[in-house]
Amino acid sequence: MFKFWGRHAPLALAALALLAAIPAAKANAEELEGLLEDVTGQYARAYLAPFTHSFGPNLNSGVYHTAAIPMSRLTIDFGVKVMATHLAAEDQTFQTVIENVDLSEYGYDVPGDPDDLGDIVMSGPTVFGDTETPGNVSGYVNGVQVFSQDTIEGLIDTRYSPMVVPQASIGGVAGLRATVRWLPEMDLSDFGKTKLFGYGLQWSANGLMPTLPVDVMVGFFRQSVDVGTLIETDANSMFIAASKSWKLVTLYGGYAKEDSEMTIAYTYAGNDTGVSFTVDDTQESRVTVGATLNVLAKLNLEMGYGDLTTYTAGLMFGF
């Protein structure tokens, strides 16, 4: 007899969290695309910077919660990982400047200057900034503002860039463990298809060095995320990790080399042209520390510290 609030409650809660996250992510993505349609690619690149730079570190988080991999005992676990990159306070606003630009491209002709030269200053809240205050694009000639246009507000006012992904692992054969992250391809009507797929392999070094006082493993993880036609992301991570387990608790830590890139594509409504740009993530490595609590399920908390600081919580079930 399945009792919702019995021993299956954590599993049900994890499933609910994931199910709740999917439509929320879809709504945010649709709203984001609606906002971006009102700004140029240069504006969008700056506006989205905290998002484009935190998406990869989020994806590359939580790919393990122990370094222990049995040599010949099957292990399976599955569940949900929730990540959030803690953004710098400055990342809630931006200001980007383009100097000596043809202002007629922005609809302003400079009197007496056939080249229409001036400077452009774009500023305002980022995607994670104030949702009430619009941004601004202003043109300057000789140090004086000659036009000013309000743009778009922030999407979510927060200093945490969040993400939720489902994850499953199977291991215990020759010290190997395979991990996947996957969501079925979902057709979101006119927004396009959204999909997530990631895979990785971890190998325990304890088979070669059985006297080590801790478990040690190395591994890699590759992921790809498409959010409609708006976002395409690839992320890769190679890592080495160690852990020490007690009956209830596993402490773990690791070091990873990683990279990611995100491509944004949308149509700028101002001139009905397609905008597309790719951003390479600046974070190249991280140190991870975490703890896994083994009570009914595996609840893990970790912090990844690189150029950005990312917190991860996971709820995994299995044996």
Next chain:
Amino acid sequence: MKTMIDNLRRRAVPALLVPVLLAAGLWLGGCESDATAPQDPAPALSEQDAAQQAGFAAMAVAQVGPTVVTFSESGKDVYSRSFIGVASGTVWLDFRLGGAGGTPATWSVGDWARLYTAADEFVTVSVGEGGAVLVALDVTADIDQGQDSAVLGGGGTFQSGVYAATFTFDELAVAAANDYPTGGAMVFTSGGYAVTVTFNGTNLATVAVAGHGTWTFNLDTGALTQPT
């Protein structure tokens, strides 16, 4: 009983490690993420840019400054005047008799006045298509009621989008009979440049950037002509 205590001890050690690890995480969490959004400084000003800014500030002053001698409105205790035109906005006037420390007076007898914009309010000069120069003023005036003229001191602030500057007056002379300041100067400081705008009673003011040259600024059109 001993077995139970041993079990508790065995579990207590890892259980205590959890808060220790979390505390370590929080300590590391103090290591802020690097900023990723661009925070570019405003484009650097050239000497001509500083001259242009000073000219627009002078434009607002030329329109508003003579108010200390042209103001006439009976039956009110609090004086203000609103402008619509090249410059728009509202300024407030406080007339005194007997100088700055004198008693409150009406506009018709006062020999000293303070002309100012309210906090967070500006005299606005519209530029281009939606561009603006915002000028805040706090001006003092020694008034000669017989000649309908005054000499201005004090100063104000300039703001145009990402740029900000300050200015002061050096015996700026205004007269009811003249549309433009008849003499004196405004000293404007912006982007490391010291700019002196000199008035001569016409719509053409001289704008000199210390160490860099001199321009002519048209107080009606906002046009800055090449250095002489």
